[in-house]
Amino acid sequence: ATPTAIMVGTGLGAQRGILFKNAGALETSARITAVVMDKTGTLTKGEPAVTDVLVADGVDEAELLRLVAAVERESEHPLARAVVAHADNLGLLAAEADGFVNVPGQGAVATVDGHRVAVGTPRLMEAEGVEPGTLAERRAALAAGGQTAVLVALDARPAAVIGLADAPRPTSAAAVAALRAAGVEVVMLTGDNQATAQRIADELGIDTVIAEVLPGDKAAKVAELRDAGRRVAMVGDGVNDAPALAQADLGIAIGAGTDVAIETADVVLMRSDPIDVPAALLIGRGTLRKMR
Ligand code: ADP
Numbered sequence: 001a002t003p004t005a006i007m008v009g010t011g012l013g014a015q016r017g018i019l020f021k022n023a024g025a026l027e028t029s030a031r032i033t034a035v036v037m038d039k040t041g042t043l044t045k046g047e048p049a050v051t052d053v054l055v056a057d058g059v060d061e062a063e064l065l066r067l068v069a070a071v072e073r074e075s076e077h078p079l080a081r082a083v084v085a086h087a088d089n090l091g092l093l094a095a096e097a098d099g100f101v102n103v104p105g106q107g108a109v110a111t112v113d114g115h116r117v118a119v120g121t122p123r124l125m126e127a128e129g130v131e132p133g134t135l136a137e138r139r140a141a142l143a144a145g146g147q148t149a150v151l152v153a154l155d156a157r158p159a160a161v162i163g164l165a166d167a168p169r170p171t172s173a174a175a176v177a178a179l180r181a182a183g184v185e186v187v188m189l190t191g192d193n194q195a196t197a198q199r200i201a202d203e204l205g206i207d208t209v210i211a212e213v214l215p216g217d218k219a220a221k222v223a224e225l226r227d228a229g230r231r232v233a234m235v236g237d238g239v240n241d242a243p244a245l246a247q248a249d250l251g252i253a254i255g256a257g258t259d260v261a262i263e264t265a266d267v268v269l270m271r272s273d274p275i276d277v278p279a280a281l282l283i284g285r286g287t288l289r290k291m292r
């Protein structure tokens with residue numbers, strides 16, 4: 001590798017806010033055959049908003065939201081922040097949560113005003129001994145529309161489904177198209193529900209979807225792709241993406257992401273724009289060509 005080619009490539013990247021941390025990152029970029037992208041906060045804006053609150057018979061919506069918001073106030077998850085913002089917009093009185101437990105990739109549980117409140121995935125409901133019952137259909141309907149549907153149990157009974165929408169970033173579809181044009185396979189990797197993930201993948205032109213992956217299992221999915229012979233770049237923003245960024249041949253962090261993701265990655269996209277993923281790979285290819 002000639003130092004001049006490396007300098008030119010690094011400089012080209014820096015001009016558009018693509019930070020290659022070292023020469024190795026630039027060289028690896030040229031040889032990537034598959035790009036794995038996290039959904040929430042990477043392909044989407046990561047700013048979900050509550051669109052629907054569907055309560056079970058006999059449940060008061062305002063009271064339910066007040067209890068759920070008390071739990072979610074203790075969480076740093078983007079979905080939790082959206083729920084809290086929704087409750088605050090409605091001017092609901094705040095409540096105190098006791099014994100808060102965060103279950104990564106699944107949701108959260110706490111006691112509020114003497115009620116046990118669980119909010120999250122079907123897996124969490126199962127762990128709580130709750131049968132979703134009729135809420136399962138409503139959840140499926142929301143997910144089919146691309147929304148993330150979160151279940152709520154109150155005192156071990158199914159109480160509500162909260163639908164949240166998180167819009168794709170404006171350049172996500174173009175980024176996927178550019179990667180495919182460059183002969184690179186694109187895979188979506190997410191902890192979200194299969195139906196929700198599939199709907200967004202369809203919208204963006206992504207063929208391969210790996211959904212309902214627990215945070216601890218993202219790295220293993222990347223390892224599987226590598227074992228199958230692909231040279232993998234992983235693009236992510238979250239704390240839960242860091243092990244996968246480390247596991248990939250090339251870790252690419254969204255600049256607006258968490259510090260852990262940025263520290264772990266080999267490349268940082270300062271503009272937080274997915275279109276800079278194909279740009280980074282093409283800069284790498286250009287650099288390698290000059291090195292021959
Ligand atoms: P992603 O991989 O898309 O960034 P996560 O792994 O963070 O998603 O979360 C996976 C799923 O777990 C979410 O789609 C949601 O259903 C559920 N979940 C996690 N944390 C919470 C929370 N605090 N409140 C509600 N639901 C949650």
Ligand code: MG
Nearest residue numbers: 038040041238
């Ligand atoms: Mg994310």
